[in-house]
Amino acid sequence: MTASKLILSEEQRASLALWYEVNGSLSAYYKLVSSFASMQQAWTAKLSAWRELGLHHTHLKRHQQTEQTITSINTVTAALEAGEYQLIFADQPQYPTQLLQIYDPPPLLFCRGNSARLQQAQIAMVGSRKPTAHAQKTTFDMAQYLAGVGYVITSGLAVGVDKCAHLGALAQAETSYHGRTIGVMGTGIDVCYPSQHQQLFAQIIEQGGCLISELLPGTLPHKHTFPRRNRLVAGLSLATIVTEAAIKSGSLITARLTSEQGKQVFAIPSHIDNTNAEGCLHLIREGATLIYHPEQVLEDVNAQLNSPVGYAKTEATKPVISTTSRLNKRSAKDESLPSSLTNSPVQSAFDADITIKTKVIIPEHLTVVYEQLDWHGQDLEALLVTTKLDTAQLISKLMELELLGTISEQGGRYSRL
Template sequence: MSVFTKQDLQPLDLVLWLLPGLGQRRLNKLTAHWGQDPKTLLEAARHLPGLTAKTRDLIEIALHDPWRLPFADRLEAHLEWQTQPGHWLLPLRSLPLLLQELPDPPWLLCLKGTPELLEGPNLAVVGSRRLSPEGRHLAFQWSHWLSWQGMNLVSGLARGVDGQAHQGALQAVTEGATGQTLAVLAHGMDYLYPREHEGLAAQICERGGALMTEYPLGSPPLAGQFPKRNRIITGLSLGTLVVEATLKSGSLVSARLAMEQGREVMAIPGSVRRQQSAGCHQLIRQGAALVTSPEEVLQELSQPLRACLESSTAEKSEANLPERLQSIYCLITDIPISLDQLLEDSGLEAAKCMQLLQELELEGCVEQLPGGWCRST
């Protein structure tokens, strides 16, 4: 579990982020070989091939006194931005392992809101900007239901599926759900695209969610940055749900990234006559899980969810319960689990499992949900 503190940021983190001529690709190669200490990386960068003389001179200045750099005013602007409540500059070493282990992780994230949400459990919800009425309904309702099950919904604040996913989660939060929503932006925090989602972005932060971006202040929303940020949406998440997508939809790029990252990929089927379903059908042919209900989404995520929640189940094993109840209670988290999955995990017969669940319910430790699901209280 990451511990987020603003004191973890060093000025040299910002130098590496803003240094002209270095770039994300070279920075990734440096971190893969030398680790994440910014001074060590700057010293190693001296010897990189292909750098201009100007960039090498800037590296030398940064190693001696970063405040003498010609872009020192940008360092100050970012440090000033972080002094505001709810504003965070999170270097790579502060980010969850899911992001650190990506082949091309973000060196630094600007985050506005609640950084603890990065720990998850997170689900990416993506799809077309031009939604059918059914797609609009599904994106909103499934996100609403999943938020009630404790999942954080991650998307890109775009029109279409993204906006509906954020709004569905926010509605659930307003009603008392614990799952939140996170938006990954493709520009600096001093921009907001699309403009009609300014109110939505404000609500996300006001209600306990988070906005984040790998781009510095002053970075406008350029077309090439949108597909690049998708790796963060999928990398931050245990799985990716594609609601609707044409064959040319950018959400297919997100699905491919999720597969390459080893994440679960799920797609909702639709009418063969509708272009918005063609991309989902292609993903299903390529191996994505076909899901027809939000309950099936949780079933597909059962394995990664268990891994994500190992620490919480370890803590629960110390609860003051008889040993016969501990054996099954340690398998139940605040993320709903189906009775079938519980039977498989516990190895118990159905009658015995139901008896123990009823005892746990009487102890106030578990609540049983409609449809044969349960979760810890």
């Protein structure tokens, strides 16, 4: 859909007008929709008819101010024609079908970037706004890994874990999987919050990701807008991963909403004295699936794509494949798989590990570290000397090797598997 050429139909204008006059109230909007034969009839209905429905007095007041409503519609239309953002209505094919399965789907979505991402298979990643360094690294690497096998990483654009999840997906070097991330906003589509994320917002759009909001343009952040955002993060995704979260946090709200929607919640464990991760430990105690490697997510989530609920069966969902189950069902030259998966260095490492380690193939950029390791274990200081890398580079490569399942760490010592 080309935003610059979008012209709203009369029903779409009426839908937008209703959304404006009820100020984004889902209950009021759907009460109006169910009470009239069309959006047009609902919008042009007399004030007395709205009053009989028991709508809030602020909605009634806005309904009387027709000129302000028309001005608002015209402002949105001008922005659409200028290509500032897109507008997708619930009855359009571009609308994410998975959102139609939730209790209170938004009637419309404002969007910037590649709206095709909305129809692709997604995994949500959420967590603390003040994560530990380890949680940041784990989030980044896991998001990069999952994007590398075809999933879109969806999160809420907050500081901390959310940002790491978006950046991890954007860091996926494989061209066909570049930019696989969706940011769900708790503000209007034209309001950058937090303000320091202007570069992140631009990067998501430029690299083929997508930003969405159900809220009217100009809507500022409010404590009530973020739980609304969280339900969309959960609703868009097949499952939610919580990498680190306090016991009272928005991440646990997203996890609860995910569970209520009949989807799986994954939680990454941490030390029992890490108060910043108490929420994850609570989730595990309450039945969330404990994970420490993204392959464990793929094993559980990919099965849903055999009969996806809410996702259209399009090419967008096909690249996501469970490496564990796949190797039991195909030969090494299965033509049904995309070459970007079967030929990638990461995939080669998966194959080697799953086939009882008869052969280990390490990506070239990781060999400088892997070749210095043995099966007895070496500490970080020794590896810094032998690899001649700085601490950040070394830790990054060690984490990537761990995610590939080729090394392990125990007591601060790293060894081959």
